[in-house]
Amino acid sequence: MRAMILKEFRELRRDRRTMAMIIVFPLLMLIIFGYAANFNVESIPTAILGPGAEQVAQQAPDLFDVTVVDSTGTSETAQTLLRDAEAQVAITTDTEPPTAFIDGSSLFAAGKAVGALGRLGDRITVDILFNPDLITSWVLVPALIGYILMFIGTVVTSIGLVRERENGTLEQLAVMPLSPVAVIVGKIAPYFILASIDMVIVTVLAMILFSIPFVGNVLLFGVGAAIFLFVVLGVGVLISTVSQTSGQAIQLAIFFLVPQILLSGMIFPIEAIPWGIRWLSYFMPLTYYTKISQGIMLRGAGLDSLWPAFVVLTVMAVFVFTGAVLRFRRDLTPHRVSEAPVQPEGAPA
Amino acid sequence: MTAPALEARSLTRRFRDNVAADDVTFQVDFGEVVGLLGANGAGKTTTIRILAGLLPPTSGQAFLLGSPPSRASRRRLGYVPQGLGLYGDLTVRENLAFAASAFGVEPATLIDPLAGASDRIVSNLPLGLQRQLSFVTALQHDPEVLILDEPTSGVGALAAARLWDRIRDESDKGVGVLVSTHSMQEARQCDRLLLMFDGRIVGRGTESDIVAGMTTVEVAADSWSDAFSVLANDGLLVTLNGTKARVIDLAPADVEAKLREHGIEADVQVVPSTIDERMASLSIRAPAWKEDGSLSRVFPTPAS
Structure with missing residues (x-):
């Protein structure tokens, strides 16, 4: 022993x-x-609209971080601001009593706001938009769709590619008259298609089983998912190029997947994460996909407010996919190595 | 002048401080079968992978059909890797169809026993059939060059004989064949041999060329088993050929003396060595050569 x-x-x-x-x-x-792991939102971006907005803004408790003050704003303005995620709470003063619109898709901020505003009793009317009953699954499932895409894109794709190396078939592909791009595209296209089918099934099932609404543009949702898929498929290919075995690929994929569950806003609100860690969120593709899927499905947000997330995902897709293709290409078409004598390990350079 | 089917010019490949292929130079002409012979780790697979364009050389040049290996030249290459390169989850027919499609040809027509297994999943087939399939897959686009990395490793005698019949058929059609092996029986099927050791080519030509000048002591004793035990227990490298013990790397007088010490009378003769014995001899002497760097002096590489 x-x-x-x-x-x-x-x-x-x-x-x-x-x-x-x-x-x-x-x-x-x-x-x-x-x-x-912090559900406690300490600051809620808030818009104060309507006559007397400035006075109300001055009296707002610290919890409400007043970012928009517009004395000409109406309840329509409030709904637009919430839909475009420019505020999580919008209070209009053109009614008596004033109305507080709350973005129900920001689950924890909404819960906190409802609690704080509830203490005012009849002095304010509360209207929760997009997720009136603050149901967790409504917020979680759109992000979960991204997680499923990410799982297929990284774990399944990288294992599929590494298996070619393990079985020696990658070498056989290399001697075939196929271009590296044809090999890569041919290899990942099935995963792209399967992941897309999975996405449709999960989305439709989620709508049926959990009554999750889909109020936005389906095409925009599909485009966002496709760009996100390119990012995660690229990550899958990258992982495969630095893994010799399926086990190594899974290990690396776990390193990539788990932090995204915690930091993408899928479970914990990004606003509640301290900046020391929060900056990592902005390098994670799931962060942007979650913004897109929640925005489109629950709030009906359009490209005019979601474009930053689309741009970041597209840049990520270009960089990651190009890097993946170049690295994979290197595996298929070797270049001449250095002519310089190779130093024994540990020898001074 | 037609370029050779394959050519290695001073190929060297280093992996960190290990030289896997060291100044390897040879060529394979159309219509000939060249055997790349050597023990495991001799550098055969590294050399083959460089020639197929799967591994870049550290220095030197590889030519496949007259030009450095490229997608265009590899279109005319048939390659059977040691690991077979088959998709284990696909059937025989599906494997063939995939490779045929990649090369833009019609799938080969199978003959028995593969024809009878055409719808079977490849990973469930015996190794002999898998090797046959790998071979058929490599041939279905009518390549002009064949590179076979230990193509009969692990298969039975009958399947190996069938594969060699196919190899000879291809070379008769004018295909240049480079086949790596550590089997002496297979080596004898080749037109020409290259013996590799420690990354270098240390012998070339026919079997007799490679063992030229090297001798072995053959011992015929009344009790061959006693003679064998005595010599083997003394740490000598001894093999049996029928009832005769064969000792390499020792003078006949020394062999006689050792046997006499144990009261064994034997008829001791000096006979030409086999390639096996040549390779064994190389392995025994290697540590000393490596230390004083005299490998090139002991086995100067003959001109091709």
């Missing part, structure tokens, strides 16, 4: 990725969970 234990430790010591999983990953999770 002692020999077995020693053998296992020796193997682990040389398996850097597994060691990283054992040591680095728990630390990473501890830090991210410790900081990100």
Whole structure:
């Protein structure tokens, strides 16, 4: 038994990725969970609209971070601001009592706002838009669609590509008269199609089972999903180029997937995450897909307000996919290596 | 002048401080079968992968059909890798169809026993059939060059014989064939041999060219098993040929002396070595050569 234990430790010591999983990953999770796992929203972007808006803004409690003050605004303006995610609460003073419109798709901010405004009793009317009963599944499922796409795009795709290497068929592909681009596109197109079918099934099922509304533009939703798929498929190809085995590919995919669940706004509101960790959210594709899917499905948001998320995802898609293609191409069409004598390991350069 | 089917010019490939192929130079002409011979780790697969364009050389040049390996030249190449390169989850027919489609040709017509297994999943087939399929897949676009990396490894004698019949058929049609092997029986099927050791070509020509000048001591004793035990227990490399023990790397007088020490009378003869014995001899001497760097002096590479 002692020999077995020693053998296992020796193997682990040389398996850097597994060691990283054992040591680095728990630390990473501890830090991210410790900081990100925070449902407590301390500041809600708020718009005050209508006559006397400036006076009301001055009296607003600290919880409501007044970002828009417009004395000419109406309830329509309020709904537009919430739909475009420019505010999570919009109070109009043109009615008696004033009306507070709350964005129900920002679940935790809405819950906090309802609690705070509820204490005012009859002095204010509360109208929750987009998710009137503040149902968790309505907010979670649009993000979950992205997570499913991401799972297929990274885990399944990378395993599919690494399996070619493991079975020696990648070498066979390399000697066939196929261009690297044809190999890559031919390889990932089925995953793209399957992921798209999965997306449709999950979306329709979610609408049927959980009565989740789909108030926005279906085509825009599809375009957003397609761009996001390109990003995650590119990540899958990248993972495959640095993995020799399926196990290594899965390890790397986990490193990529898990932080996104925590930091993309899928579960924990991004606004509640301290800036020390929050900046990571803005490098994660799921953050932008969640904005797009929640915005379109629940709020009916259009390109005029969602374009920043589309632009960021497109830039990510271009960079990641190009990088993936170049790296994969290198595996298929080797270049001459350095003519310079190779230094033995550990020798001074 | 027609370019050779394959040509390696001073190919060298280093992996960190390990030289897997060291100044390898040879060519394969159309219509000939050249055997690349050597033990595991001799550098055969590295050389083959460079020639197929799957691995870049650190220095030197590889030519496939007269030009560096490219997508265009690989269209005329049939390649059977050691790992077969088949899709285990697809059927025989589907594997053939995929490769045929990639090369833009019609799938090959199968003959038995593969024809009878055409709808079977490849991973469920015996290794012999898988190797036959890999071979048929590599041939279905009528390549002008064949590179076969240990094509009969792990298959039975009958299946190996069938594969060699096909290889000979192809070379008779004018296809240049480079086949790596560590089987002496297969080596004898080749028109020409290249013996690799430690990344270098240390012998070339026919079997007799490669063992030229090298001898083995053959021992015929009344009790061959006692003679064998005595020599083997003394740490010598001994093989059996029928009831005769064969000892390499030792003078006949020394062999006689060792046997006499144990009271064994034997008839000791010096006979030409086999390629197996040549390779074994290389392996035994390698550590000392590596230390003093005299490999090139002990086995100067003959001119091609």
